[in-house]
Amino acid sequence: MEDTKTLLTALTAVPGLSGHESLIRKQLTDLWEPLTDELHTSPIGSLHGLKKGSSPVPRPSILIATHMDAIGLMVSGIEDGLLRVTNIGGIDNRVLPGLTVTIHSQSGDLPGLVVLPPAHTLPEDQKTSTVDLKYLFVDTGLLPREVSSKIQIGDLVTFSLEAMDLGDGYLTAPAIDNRASVAALTEALKILQTRKHRWDVWAAATVQEEVGLYGAQTTGFDLRPSLAVVIDVTFGSGPGAAGYETLDMDKGPSFDIGPSTHPKLYEAFIRFAAKQEIPFQRYAYPRSSGTDADKLQISAEGVITMIISIPIRYMHTPVELVQVRDIQRTARLIAGFIEQLDDDFLESLKWEEETGGAR
Amino acid sequence: MNSTQEKPKILAAQIKLLERLSNACAVSGDEGAVRKIVLEQIKYYADQINTDALGNVLAIKHGRGRNRPKVMLAAHMDEVGFILIHDEGGGLYRFNIAGGIDTRNLAGKQVLVGPEEAPGLIGTSPIHLTSASDKKNGVPLNNLRIDIGPGNTGKFKIGTRAAFATRFSRLGPSLRGKALDDRVGVASLIALLQHAPENIDLMAAFTVQEEVGLRGAKVAAHTFNPDMGIALDCTPSLDMPAWDGRENVLYRSKIGLGPAIYVGDGSTLSDPRLISLLRKTGDEENIPYQLRQPGLGGTDAGAIHLSRAGIPAVSVSVPGRYLHTPASLIRLKDWQNSVALIHAALTRITLELLKSPR
Numbered sequence: 001m002e003d004t005k006t007l008l009t010a011l012t013a014v015p016g017l018s019g020h021e022s023l024i025r026k027q028l029t030d031l032w033e034p035l036t037d038e039l040h041t042s043p044i045g046s047l048h049g050l051k052k053g054s055s056p057v058p059r060p061s062i063l064i065a066t067h068m069d070a071i072g073l074m075v076s077g078i079e080d081g082l083l084r085v086t087n088i089g090g091i092d093n094r095v096l097p098g099l100t101v102t103i104h105s106q107s108g109d110l111p112g113l114v115v116l117p118p119a120h121t122l123p124e125d126q127k128t129s130t131v132d133l134k135y136l137f138v139d140t141g142l143l144p145r146e147v148s149s150k151i152q153i154g155d156l157v158t159f160s161l162e163a164m165d166l167g168d169g170y171l172t173a174p175a176i177d178n179r180a181s182v183a184a185l186t187e188a189l190k191i192l193q194t195r196k197h198r199w200d201v202w203a204a205a206t207v208q209e210e211v212g213l214y215g216a217q218t219t220g221f222d223l224r225p226s227l228a229v230v231i232d233v234t235f236g237s238g239p240g241a242a243g244y245e246t247l248d249m250d251k252g253p254s255f256d257i258g259p260s261t262h263p264k265l266y267e268a269f270i271r272f273a274a275k276q277e278i279p280f281q282r283y284a285y286p287r288s289s290g291t292d293a294d295k296l297q298i299s300a301e302g303v304i305t306m307i308i309s310i311p312i313r314y315m316h317t318p319v320e321l322v323q324v325r326d327i328q329r330t331a332r333l334i335a336g337f338i339e340q341l342d343d344d345f346l347e348s349l350k351w352e353e354e355t356g357g358a359r
Numbered sequence: 360m361n362s363t364q365e366k367p368k369i370l371a372a373q374i375k376l377l378e379r380l381s382n383a384c385a386v387s388g389d390e391g392a393v394r395k396i397v398l399e400q401i402k403y404y405a406d407q408i409n410t411d412a413l414g415n416v417l418a419i420k421h422g423r424g425r426n427r428p429k430v431m432l433a434a435h436m437d438e439v440g441f442i443l444i445h446d447e448g449g450g451l452y453r454f455n456i457a458g459g460i461d462t463r464n465l466a467g468k469q470v471l472v473g474p475e476e477a478p479g480l481i482g483t484s485p486i487h488l489t490s491a492s493d494k495k496n497g498v499p500l501n502n503l504r505i506d507i508g509p510g511n512t513g514k515f516k517i518g519t520r521a522a523f524a525t526r527f528s529r530l531g532p533s534l535r536g537k538a539l540d541d542r543v544g545v546a547s548l549i550a551l552l553q554h555a556p557e558n559i560d561l562m563a564a565f566t567v568q569e570e571v572g573l574r575g576a577k578v579a580a581h582t583f584n585p586d587m588g589i590a591l592d593c594t595p596s597l598d599m600p601a602w603d604g605r606e607n608v609l610y611r612s613k614i615g616l617g618p619a620i621y622v623g624d625g626s627t628l629s630d631p632r633l634i635s636l637l638r639k640t641g642d643e644e645n646i647p648y649q650l651r652q653p654g655l656g657g658t659d660a661g662a663i664h665l666s667r668a669g670i671p672a673v674s675v676s677v678p679g680r681y682l683h684t685p686a687s688l689i690r691l692k693d694w695q696n697s698v699a700l701i702h703a704a705l706t707r708i709t710l711e712l713l714k715s716p717r
Contacts, residue, residue: 024614034544038551044709049529058606065520075564077379079600080599080600082599082600090486091486091489092467092483092494093494094463094467094483094494094497094498095467095468095483097461097463097464097468098464098465098468098469098523098681098684098685098686099467099468099524099685100535100685100686110530111528111535113535113681113686113688114678115681115684116461116463116598116681116684117599117602118597118599120597120601120607120609121597121599121600121601121602122601122602123602123603126602128498129495129497130463130495130496130497131463135602137599138681139681139688140530140531141530141531141532141533141534141535141688142530142531142533143531143532145590146531146550161469164469164477164478166450166478166479166482166506166507166508166510166511167508167510168508168509168510168511170508170509170510171470172478191702197568214482228642235485237450237486237505238482238506239451239482239483239484239502239503239504240482240484240485240488240489240498241484241485241488244389245488246488249419249509250509252414266708276393278614278668282432290487299557312482312484313482314467314483315485315487316486316487317419317466317482317483317485318467318468319467319468319469319480319481319482321480321506321508321657336403
């Protein structure tokens with residue numbers, strides 16, 4: 001558990017806002033280099049790693065896709081030495097006031113603080129309720145002339161809270177969405193180092209998921225996998241989140257069923273997890289999964305997709321909370337599933353009419 | 360000239376001490392962690408040190424010669440924070456607020472719980488599952504929880520305090536910390552006690568429970584029975600630009616303009632003789648200062664001036680932005696000038712000062 005926790009802590013410490021993933025990609029390149037046979041970066045920045053299988057060529061391939069981008073802020077203006085910011089991805093304005101941040105400027109990283117302006121400086125409808133992002137400031141503590149010389153419009157602003165270990169496998173940090181899944185994929189690659197697998201394995205760390213699933217769309221086209229599994233995070237039950245839309249932490253990853261999930265691949269995962277006695281949960285989504293799978297399955301001539309989700313609390317806040325055991329379960333599940341893929345597996349996914357009705 | 364007669368300076372060592380003080384957790388009524396640092400720092404610099412019934416640290420440094428005025432300086436050790444009020448199980452706690460905190464600052468923050476400073480956090484519903492009206496209204500306190508992790512079920516009892524987790528840091532000309540209100544006053548008072556002028560008896564009160572009603576200062580002033588009192592605090596600077604470009608005329612104080620001398624607030628109208636002493640001192644010594652705009656709020660001076668038969672009192676505060684939030688911000692220069700102004704004023708104090716009527 002400690003290894004995974006250390007890995008996740010390291011992954012959450014590196015910035016990688018949507019469209020600006022170079023630092024996290026660099027970190028993953030270093031991590032995946034020894035775990036893969038080939039690595040390349042897509043034209044828009046997604047990282048693709050290939051671990052070759054042992055089947056004769058042309059080999060079927062499975063893509064495991066995890067987005068590596070994170071939500072954050074961007075400098076949009078400077079007023080009296082204070083910064084105005086806009087959002088990158090789905091930022092929750094309720095969590096911003098009082099938040100420590102890092103401004104990534106050309107003069108280096110600068111600490112800052114998101115602040116709620118005093119009520120008398122705000123419009124009437126902002127005085128007591130959640131303040132819209134456009135009225136908040138980021139204060140760097142610097143004098144106005146220092147701010148003007150060091151910071152530019154367009155500079156990225158990331159949440160700077162450090163990971164905290166809450167014990168018993170629970171870790172809180174910003175960007176657990178989706179570094180938890182990146183950690184699961186990395187751990188799966190590690191497990192596969194000592195296992196034989198017939199299929200080619202593509203590991204992908206995609207970009208720009210939080211702004212429109214763009215990395216997955218282009219990765220699907222580029223790699224043309226035989227099938228694809230997307231790992232992302234989902235809503236863990238906890239304060240403010242209860243009921244059918246949520247899943248429990250520490251009860252294993254969830255298999256998500258809905259339009260972006262191929263039903264036969266879904267069933268295959270359920271059979272495998274049950275056989276291996278890896279705990280899992282089920283989650284149904286009626287329209288869009290909101291994950292890379294939505295775009296992956298419609299890339300090129302269409303891709304067979306499946307979604308595995310890790311439940312986390314407080315999604316899209318700087319204090320996202322995950323159970324590391326769920327990450328390890330996901331890694332074991334992915335590695336084990338890949339290991340048992342045989343040359344006939346794709347046949348088993350054919351629609352009923354292709355196989356003449358019953359299988 | 361012995362070392363105590365030198366002027367106090369705010370340099371690297373003092374900033375380091377402020378870092379320790381700001382990072383320590385001492386929510387009102389539970390000030391032990393700061394008291395420990397204070398006692399360690401003043402041990403060799405006071406003639407008498409006593410911890411009273413409420414937990415105030417009361418230290419006296421006697422001067423020399425006759426007719427020494429007894430001057431009380433007060434800085435509060437406590438900070439705003441949280442108190443656990445209900446254990447919901449699974450490592451989740453309902454909590455209430457000690458002191459005044461705008462609850463809009465709470466969601467998405469890390470906290471430290473209990474004497475062992477166990478990590479915790481305050482989360483909120485995922486934005487994806489939150490209605491537009493709930494997003495706009497914000498999260499009311501009774502929907503917020505402190506989460507210390509499901510593995511820590513039942514670890515803390517009701518009544519345990521929690522504080523913001525923000526670590527102290529230096530931001531160019533500024534200092535940022537969770538409890539600069541009023542650890543900057545505590546650090547100033549330590550420096551002044553270590554360099555007490557000899558013309559006065561310096562009565563240093565490191566007070567408790569200021570944030571919940573100036574309670575420590577009330578009994579400290581009674582015990583000391585000083586001739587006059589000065590509260591060393593950190594005062595809000597509401598000096599940010601207005602959204603529509605209007606001039607912000609209700610700023611209370613502005614960071615960077617020097618110590619803020621209180622004229623009047625919600626707890627007291629400062630003694631005019633002490634105000635003019637401070638202003639004259641600043642003018643003569645070329646130490647910048649500002650007058651804090653009269654208005655609401657209160658400092659330990661409010662409790663001191665009503666003690667016994669009445670004690671002339673004033674507040675001198677370091678201006679600070681974002682007080683009572685997870686991180687406040689002061690300018691180092693303002694702190695240095697505050698200590699310089701108060702020290703210089705102390706050296707000018709004689710009993711004559713209070714002979715003329717208020």
